[in-house]
Amino acid sequence: MANKKQPRMKVAEQPPLTRIDNFLEVALGYSYEEAKIEALRCIDCKTPRCVQACPVGVKIPEFIKYLLEGALDSAFETIYEDNILPSICGRVCPQESQCEGACIMCIKHEPINIGALERFVGDYGREHNLAQSEINAETGRKVAIVGSGPAGLANAAALRKKGHDVTIFEALHEYGGVLTYGIPEFRLPKSIVKDEIDNLKTMGVKLMKNVIVGKSITIEQLKEEGYEAIFVGSGAGLPSALNIPGENYNGVYFANEFLTRVNLMRSQDFPSSATPIKIGSKVGVVGGGNVAMDAARTAKRIGADEVMIIYRRDMDNLPARREEVAHAMAEGITMNVLHNPVEIYGENYEVTSVKCEKMTLGEKDASGRRRPVPTGEFETFDLDNLIVAIGQKPNPILKSSTPDLKTHDWGGIITDETHQTSMNGVFAGGDAVSGAATVILAMGAGKEAAEHMDHYLKTR
Amino acid sequence: MYTILKKERLNDLVDFMRIDAPMVARNAKPGHFIILRVDADGERIPLTIAGHDATSVDIIYQKMGYSTERLGQKEVGDSVEDFVGPLGQAAHIRDKKSVIGVAGGVGAAPLLPQMKAYKEKGAYVRVIIGAKNKDLLILKSQYEAFVDELYITTDDGSLGEKGMVTAPLERLLKETAADHVVAIGPVMMMKFAAQTAKTYGRSVDVSLNPIMIDGTGMCGNCRVTVDGKTRFACIDGPDFDGADVDFDGLMKRQAYYSLEEHTCKIKLGYHGE
């Protein structure tokens, strides 16, 4: 029987003072007992709002019921039908603006912790190797996938299940896209990403690293090699710049460089890993999204004493997951909102301080959020490093080598309702199409595109 | 696996290697570079493609520090962990009647395919190569085989003219109608070569070598200031119009990790200096 008055079950966490010295996961997840207590709060709505708000429509009340019945295998299978990466999405989805944000319990109480329940079931499935998919009879049709981020992984899994001969080409030396080089270990252990990749290998998906489509091999050349359909999931990797004086000084990092040095190159283990990183005592991070929070919390873990977020809107408008903002603040990261950097000062070509203009919020802008308006008042902060995390645009490499691939002015690949691009047989999805978004949206796009690609292969 | 097919010692500091890498060789052109990792905990380092055939790629590297020393320890039959490319924009071979190529040290390697391309396009090609001394000078005979005029300078005068490459460059700019300069080498050398070319009103291309990680435009580590604007050397370059480059900023950015690079060398058993 659902228990409405029961408060939301807390998720155990590493204490802030311990965790700022390590890269282990911060949120420890539910035990089975805790998961059941939380699951009991779900009132099993007739028309579940949570499901409608999940971008891939995970059958939430259904998996929760199985969980309560102790049928964890069925719970896993229920989620897996819609979401092949539950361990990952349970950890990183912005649940407050998706499933949990719509949960009926929000109205009077607190929403069901769907993320933590999904994580619990996903981890159970990984531990028990439940993600075994049936592969249809081999069709012998070759499909190429550009990029091994969540869009590419989901696309590969879906097309492989249909029996196609699938190869993923990845530019970097490790697979996973942002899951590997962007999101830090303390939020998403790399062993989970690796498990998911291994899963694909078991299914018979081929993976090739160190291949940059557009450079090493062009789309045309892929077609010549017999790839009949191509999916582009190349993400939004190109960092946006502040375009203010001093941005190229030493000590100013783009978040991608900073996070890549740590997550991909393991510079926190320097010198046993050969790639160094430098962090001073005082660090500023410009931006208010997940990338900014990840950079700030990483800076703290590799030795910064004081870390400050610098963001031009206010606390209510921080785009980061709410949990990450809370975790960051508990770790001692300060939030300098309503500040916008205008100039970076340096000595001997190394950053020493940043001058910010104080902002106030004005009318709503196109995004529906109140526009930050300059006040003409300034404040300067002394800093040893400044990390710029103000957004990313789609990676331009593929476009520049593929003139027929139509893109928007801002770089996003143009697709039709079947996810097909301006090129016949070339489909696309994820951040490369939408601009920087979320893991679940990228995954959903990859999966949906797979349906259309399968249709394309069968009817061409 | 990226197997080492051939290895040659060009001098005490510089090796040539041919590496089996069909995915890189296929679309390689002069001016492109690769990024490699010697081993699983290695750093990603960029090296210019010095030549290629259908399935293999040549590199010429100077042993500067940890990663290039580690690479130098590999022998024929060994392999490197990762090898990706071709990266960057292919060299822009301009419509010029007469060009002067200027190389310092290991810069002679990336300059070679570009000069060959100019020659094939019908330009009159003069090349100046400079080195510390005669033993460190590389690719002399390869240049002699096709250039119209070859000039050599060494810091100690052990071969060719004593002094820096800028002296013969200035002379040639004064005395000939050469209309374009391509300079590749240490940043300081490129800076002076670019200044000299500019003084004499000639166009100049340089090849920039900032610190890189991914080489795909993702990290922003390789940013350089050209004509007051920020450019990514790995996707917009590495070749740029030398008249507008902020060479001083580039030198500072290259030196940002010098202390850490030294730490890494100690790992290889280096002490002192």
Ligand SMILES: Cc1cc2nc3c(=O)[nH]c(=O)nc-3n(C[C@H](O)[C@H](O)[C@H](O)COP(=O)(O)OP(=O)(O)OC[C@H]3O[C@@H](n4cnc5c(N)ncnc54)[C@H](O)[C@@H]3O)c2cc1C
């Ligand atoms: C630091 C950070 C934190 C984030 N936190 C969250 C979060 O908490 N929750 C959330 O939902 N989302 C988060 N996001 C966003 C989310 O990670 C992305 O929306 C998602 O990864 C996009 O998936 P994708 O498959 O489209 O692209 P990506 O994950 O970017 O993967 C693209 C892959 O393609 C490769 N590639 C690119 N071009 C080529 C080419 N030409 N040839 C071959 N390979 C190529 C790239 O190397 C990369 O591996 C975060 C992003 C960042 C950067």
Ligand SMILES: Cc1cc2nc3c(=O)[nH]c(=O)nc-3n(C[C@H](O)[C@H](O)[C@H](O)COP(=O)(O)OP(=O)(O)OC[C@H]3O[C@@H](n4cnc5c(N)ncnc54)[C@H](O)[C@@H]3O)c2cc1C
């Ligand atoms: C586009 C490009 C093409 C290049 N082509 C050649 C070539 O053909 N032959 C050659 O000998 N060298 C070339 N270089 C330089 C070469 O990449 C560096 O010498 C090498 O990375 C040094 O690494 P290390 O660990 O041996 O030395 P370190 O002791 O680590 O560094 C020595 C110097 O190399 C530079 N450096 C260090 N790490 C990197 C990195 N990850 N990326 C770029 N530079 C770095 C730094 O400025 C440093 O001062 C090229 C560089 C670029 C950017």
Ligand code: SF4
């Ligand atoms: S996939 Fe994400 S949005 Fe959907 S139910 Fe799971 S956590 Fe919620």
Ligand code: SF4
């Ligand atoms: S909306 Fe909330 S209470 Fe209703 S089914 Fe979904 S999770 Fe359960």
Ligand code: FES
């Ligand atoms: S090396 Fe990372 S953007 Fe150029």
